[in-house]
Amino acid sequence: QQPVQSPQAVILREGEDAVINCSSSKALYSVHWYRQKHGEAPVFLMILLKGGEQKGHEKISASFNEKKQQSSLYLTASQLSYSGTYFCGTERGTSYDKVIFGPGTSLSVIP
Amino acid sequence: GAVVSQHPSRVICKSGTSVKIECRSLDFQATTMFWYRQFPKKSLMLMATSNEGSKATYEQGVEKDKFLINHASLTLSTLTVTSAHPEDSSFYICSAAIGTSGTREQYFGPGTRLTVT
Numbered sequence: 001q002q003p004v005q006s007p008q009a010v011i012l013r014e015g016e017d018a019v020i021n022c023s024s025s026k027a028l029y030s031v032h033w034y035r036q037k038h039g040e041a042p043v044f045l046m047i048l049l050k051g052g053e054q055k056g057h058e059k060i061s062a063s064f065n066e067k068k069q070q071s072s073l074y075l076t077a078s079q080l081s082y083s084g085t086y087f088c089g090t091e092r093g094t095s096y097d098k099v100i101f102g103p104g105t106s107l108s109v110i111p
Numbered sequence: 112g113a114v115v116s117q118h119p120s121r122v123i124c125k126s127g128t129s130v131k132i133e134c135r136s137l138d139f140q141a142t143t144m145f146w147y148r149q150f151p152k153k154s155l156m157l158m159a160t161s162n163e164g165s166k167a168t169y170e171q172g173v174e175k176d177k178f179l180i181n182h183a184s185l186t187l188s189t190l191t192v193t194s195a196h197p198e199d200s201s202f203y204i205c206s207a208a209i210g211t212s213g214t215r216e217q218y219f220g221p222g223t224r225l226t227v228t
Contacts, residue, residue, distance in 0.1 A: 002154075032216075032217070034217075034219075040221065040222075041204055041219035041220060041221050041222050042155065042204075042219045043219070044216050044217060044218060044219075047215075047216060087154060087155065089217075091215075098145070098157055098160050098170075099145075099157070099215070099217065100157065101154045101155045101157075102154065103153075103154045104153075104154050106152075
């Protein structure tokens with residue numbers, strides 16, 4: 001039931017773009033994105049609920065495909081502060097009452 | 112923004128003793144609180160879901176008698192690790208959720224590093 005994330009790790013230079021993917025074998029109710037810096041708690045980035053939805057947060061945005069089985073997180077013009085591990089969390093429906101997190105994608109932005 | 116505190120941030124205990132970890136939502140009332148365990152460089156593993164005033168729902172493989180969860184109010188949940196063993200050493204993180212099931216934003220506490228000697 002754990003969603004699949006790709007890539008596992010990515011290294012970027014400042015200013016470069018990255019895409020992190022999250023996919024499930026079953027249709028999802030919602031997808032959440034979080035970022036965790038080393039030694040800290042995860043921080044909520046955004047939640048997507050509707051198939052075809054796109055959301056933005058400064059230079060970080062995400063999409064949720066029409067079939068609601070795949071979401072992508074887009075980081076544009078990356079900054080050093082973007083470094084961390086990105087987790088997607090998925091919910092299958094209102095009766096499941098829990099979020100299952102993917103394995104995470106480690107993102108390192110270097111000068 | 113929504114702030115969640117966790118106490119203690121670090122604890123070292125001897126094998127066989129019990130440890131209590133508190134999770135508080137400081138500026139909002141949380142409909143649901145979650146407890147996670149995280150191993151180094153690994154994902155967040157959900158241990159249990161806790162709703163105020165009702166029994167926690169534990170994930171498969173998590174011993175309810177070992178990891179006691181009490182959700183006394185809309186702002187406080189506690190996790191007690193009973194008869195701790197070295198294999199219980201881990202990073203425990205709680206989160207407090209706002210919203211209804213399926214649409215909830217989770218706000219995480221800073222975590223508790225438990226070391227059992």
